[in-house]
Amino acid sequence: MVICVPARNEEQALPGLLAALGRLDAVGGATVCLYLDGCVDGSETVVRHAAASAPFALLLQVGPGSTASNAGVARRAAMAMGLAHLAGADGLLFTTDADSRPQRDWIAAGRAALDHADVVAGRIVRRHGARDGAQTRLEGYYNRLHAYRRLIDPVSWEAHDTHHFSGGANLAVRASAYRAIGGFRPLPFAEDATLLDDAARAGFRVRRDGAMLVETSSRRHGRAPQGLASALRAADVGEVPRVAHPAQMAWQWREHAAMRFGFPTIDHGRTCATLGARLGLSDDHVRGVARDCPNAEAFAMRIVPAAPGAADLVTLDEAEDALARLEASWCEAAA
Known part of the structure; x- marks a missing residue:
């Protein structure tokens, strides 16, 4: 089982992530693959220092970064590290973000979910999310909408505690399915939601499971031009969200x-x-x-x-x- 994490200039966030990974149940059997994408801060130093005492195997790859790099390119590179480590075996690939903290039972919840599906999107909660009322309201609407979807279009592999999230901060996938799909596309944003769409169109079972939980930051500056940070900034200035009917x-x-x-x-x-x-x-x-x-x-x-x-x-x-x-x-x- 491999945990794949892309990061770019995350020296402040990485200690929290690595500490959370160290507290995971059964993490002793895991390998963490960290891909540093063109970092110009102290991220590499933080990771190398943590590797000496981490309760898991930690593999590090330092990418050169370029104008062509983006969120999708970086996550794809992190997952490629995981695939290389599995060496063709059909293991489990987990992915999260550098500013995120998986809950203690994250691995167990992901494994249980993958007993019923090929790809699992877990629930994502924001630290200090209560301060972001507009975003919380929007997420609540999408959760209701997804629950309604499963009323009119039920599937046997969906979780009882389902949700709408599809973020790369909390995904797990069978390596065989990931290879068959072709992996994350090298997109500047929405590489995570696109992977889920590609999986479903290929006939794989996509499950959204609330038991698999990750906490992420509420920061206003992010790499993806249409990611969470962008949504939070829009809410801060009173922009009214518009959605499909x-x-x-x-x-x-x-x-x-x-x-x-x-x-x-x-x-x-x-x-x-x-x-x-x-x-x-x-x-x-x-x-x-x-x-x-x-x-x-x-x-x-x-x-x-x-x-x-x-x-x-x-x-x-x-x-x-x-x-x-x-x-x-x-x-x-x-x-």
């Missing part, structure tokens, strides 16, 4: 459920016609997509487009009201 998302998730349900009988002509009619697609198109999919999850993720009007954003107030109506309708239908 939940009804549009619900349409897409209902279609995911329908496609997943229909996939086992996709070779029947009537099934192709029925599914195609739902999406405005021909029988041949549906059959062609299905032919390239290893399972129902891949088919559902690939065949269903974004909902019409999904790019038309609404205020958070409007989205919360609309989601409340959707939740009420579901409760009435289930009663």
